[in-house]
Amino acid sequence: MVISPVHYIAVPLLAAFTMPLIAKVSKELARVIPGLVMMYLSFVSVVLMQQVIQSGPISEVIAGWQAPWGINLMFTPFSGFLATLMSFMGLLIWLYSFNFKKVDFSQSLKYQTLQMMMVTGATGIVLTGDIFNLFVFLEITAITAYSLTAFYRERDGAEAAFKYLLIGSFASVFVLLAIMLLYTQLGTLNMAEIAQKIQAGELSGTMKTTIFALFLIGFGIEAEMFPLNAWAPDAYSQAPGPIGAAFASIVVKAGVYALIRITFTLFDIQGAHMYLIIAGLVTMVIAEVSAVAQTNLKRMLAYSSIGQMGFVLIAFGIGTKEAVFGAIFLMFNHAIIKGLLFMTGSYLTFNDTNKQISSLRGFGKKLPLVSLLFAIGAFAIVGLPPFSGFWSKLYVLTAAGSKEMIMLILIILGVSVVEIIYYFRVVGKLYFSKEENDIEVQKPSINAMIPMVILGLVIVAVGIYPDLVTGFFERATDMLLDKAHYIEVVLTQNVVN
C-alpha cells in the first residue's frame, strides 16, 4: 500500500463507520480501534515528513481530477508538521482517555468515535487545498466539538454546547458567504489558484477587504480570537477533561492554521498583518487578565489558552521569518504544554465538581507525580528556562525587537508577569499550602500516566535541546512564506494515477 495524505481522512472515517459494527463483536476491540488508527496516522506522518523533507511538498490529487478542478490535499512542511502534531496528540489523548466511561459501554463508544472524528476534521482543515473542503472539515470539527462539549449530562455541558453552536453557526455563515463571494469573483475554489488570481490583481480592493473580513470572523471564532471567543471558557470547563486537552492542542490549532493560510497565502492585503497584531494583543491582554480572576481551574486554563492563541497571532502578525518561526514553535509548545496542563488538571480536580483552585491545597503530597507534571507545564507555559516555552517566547521577543516594536515587547512582558502570577498561585496551592483538605484524590491509571509523563519529558527535552525540533520549524517557516512555491506545486503537477 502506498502511503499518501489521503489516509488521514479515509482511514478514520472508515474506522468511525465500522466501529459500531465491530462493537457488536467485541466491545474491547471497538475501544482499541481509535488508538490503532491514530498509531497508523502517526506512522504515516513520520514517513510523509521524511519524504517531504527529502523531495519537497506533496500535493495529492483526489479521484484523478487535476488540481484547479478537483480537490487536492497539500502535505507541505507547514501543514504536515501540524498534521503530525495532531496525530501524535490524538494518540496521546486516546491513550489518556482509554478507560473513560469504561463501565458504560455505549457512552464510551460515542466518546471514542466523536473524539476520533474531531481529530480527523482538524487534520483535514490543515491538509486540504480547497477552500470549500476546508469549510466542510471546519464543520466536521465543529459538530463533533459541540457534541463532545455536551457529553456530560450532569454538568452544564448542554448550555455551553448550545452557546458554542450559536457562535459556531454564525462562523459557518460568514465562511460560506466569503467562499460564495470568492467563487463569484474568481470562479475557482482551489486555494493555490485563488492565491494566483488575487496576486494577478483579479479581485477589486473593496471585494478583497470584504471577503478577508468575512473569513477573519469565521475562522477567528475557531481560533479563539477576541471578541469571538466567548464560547471557549464554558466549553473547556464543561467538556470532559481529555476533550479540553484536545480543544487546546488540536481544534484551536486548526482554526489558527486557517487564519494564517488565509492571511499569508490567499490574500496579500496591506495592513492585514497589523490587524493580526492588534487582534492578538487585545485577545491576549483581555484573556490573561480574565484568567487571574478565575477560581475554576479549567476556566483559568481556558483563558490562558485564549491568551496564548493571541500571542501566536501577534507572532504571525509581526511577519518576519524569525517571528513566523517563533509562532510555529509557539503553536507546538502550546499543543504539548496545554495538553499536559489539561490532562493533569483534570486529575487534580477529579472529585471537585466546581474544579476550584482553592481545593488543590496540599495535593503536592497526595498526588506527587501529577502535581510535579502540572508544575512543569505551568513553568513551561509562562516561559521559564529550561523548559520548551522559554525558547518560543524568546524567538518572538527577539523578532519583535529586531522590528523595534518596543511597546509590543513591554506588553508581552507585562502579560507574562500576569501569567506567572496566576500559574504560580496554583502551583503554590499545590505545594506550599499547609492546611490540607479531605477531598478524595483520584489516582491516575497507568494508561493516563503514560501520556502525561511523555508530554512532560518532551517539554523538558525540547527545553534543554531545542535543536530536536527546530529543523522542522525552519522548513515549515520557509514553506509558509514561500507563496509562489505553494502555487507552483499545486498547479504544475500532473495527475499520477
Place this chain on the structure above:
Amino acid sequence: MHSFDQVFTQYQDIVTTGVYGSAIGLIIIGLYAVLLKKNLTKIVIGLSIIDAGIHLLFVAIGYIQGGTAPIFSPGHEGEIQKMVDPVPQALVLTAIVIGFAVTAVALSLVIRLYKHHNTSNIDQIKSLKW
C-alpha cells in the same frame, strides 16, 4: 405589442430579482429570530432559515437566464454557454447536509436543556455566564 421573447426576458428579470430579494429576506428573518427570540427552538429555526437564505443566494449566483442542465447530451452540444454552473449546486447540496447535521445537534441540545432546566426560555438558563 411586445414579442413573446421580450415579455419572457422581462419576466426573467423579475424572477432573478425576486430570488435575490427573497434570499436576503430569508437571511434577515433568520437573523431576527436568532437575535431577538427567547425560545431555544425558535432560535434553532432561525439558524435554519439563515442557512436556507444563504443556500438560495448561492444557487441564484450560479444560474443563467434560460440555462440548461450542465450535461452533455446529443443535440445540445453547442449549448455550453447556456449551461448553468454546477459547482454552486454541488456546494449547496453539501451545505444543506451540514446544515441538517447542525440542526439535529442543536435540537438535541435544546431537548437536553429543557430537561435540565425545565424551561426553553434562554433568559432563564443562566448556570454559565452569557
